[in-house]
Amino acid sequence: MSRTVRLVMFGVAAAVLAPLFGLAIAGAPPFGTASHPYRDLAVAAALRNATANVVSSINFDQRGLDTLVEETILLASVVGATIVLRASTGDVRRELAGDDRALAAVTLVSVAVLPGTLLIGLDVVVHGHLTPGGGFQGGVVLATGLHLLYLASRYETLERLRPLHWYRWSEGLSTAAFGGIGVGGLATGAGFLANVLPHGSFADLLSGGTVPLLNIAVGVAVAGGVVVLLAQFLDQALRIASERDGKG
């Protein structure tokens, strides 16, 4: 399809869809409305199971199955990207130039910030059922924090301190652990991913039943998944060169 045809088709589609979207807005509940029937039910359910962060209660208790599927999507994407980006025949591993050492100031700041970042990541995961955050946010912070090592020194340091197979295993095993906790609920007769643990007292660290456990499982899985994913891109950008390179 030529460029002009594509743009004309876009124009026609936009001209038809825009008024329909306008009509949909006109019929939608007004912005800032006080009537949220699903909210009323979800908040009541979260309070019943002593989970102070209602969003975490929805993600890990009320619709835990959706989150398990979401975890599987993440796992599938990591596996897919690993397959697509693996070194193929005709690729060679480049030696890195020795002069890409970081500035001393950058090293100092990165090393100083690294432990704090990892602690914040852990804190966000562990308190996911109480305060804003949870397994997803904390897991990404942990994975991103680890890459400060790359800023702090050289890519080789990151490669040495980041045994990738550990992260692959931790992602797979913790996704399995999420399913395992779900099967635990099934075993007690309450149903798959039912919140069967004691709920504890509201706003305590040990409250919310299975929610903190699932949060930790997701945190480990996301941290492992993002590290493996970024490793594939870093390897392609820095390490892998094609034999055809430079020959056109």
Add this chain to the structure above:
Amino acid sequence: MHWYAYTVAGWLMLVGSFGIVRSRDLVHAVVSLSVAQSGTYVLLLAVGYQSGAPAPVFAGGPAPSTRVVDPVVQAMALTDIVVSATVTALLLALSIQVHARHRTVDPDALTRLRG
């Protein structure tokens, strides 16, 4: 204000799609797709907003009551963001692979290659 939040959501979808349509680079198209998808986050959160109500997080915050912003759409937006990131990752990986095979990431040049 009444219309504005929903209109911004639609606008993001529009400029994102337009970016894809006029793109000359697969990476640019992938980034534009993520802009289009961010329209859905804005739409979801706009639907759940209640004027003057606090966030649905009760530890150290407001006393538990149902007068909070809708947490259901927030949970959906969270899922949405993670799925968007995984889709972007996979599409970027495919763009790298397309470039390795065909030495170009211009969609028009790729169409010419394969007819």
Add this chain to the structure above:
Amino acid sequence: MNTILIGAALTLVALGGAAVAGTAEPGRQAVTLSLFGLALAVLFFVLQAPDVALSQIAVGTAVVPLMVMLAVRKIDRNPP
């Protein structure tokens, strides 16, 4: 007060989205995407969605722009 904040954040997001899609060069897009992600996070905070805002900061301003940057670097290193 809150209405003004939300209106301003929405305007910032609308302009940011147009800027990202309008940046033709993907290398620069990684930077505008990161800033756009930050604007979205601010909007989510004022819409009382701190969970979503945290997620947006971690994913939208750090991980995704980093992946875009690495992909661009890989593709640019091997010109046609």
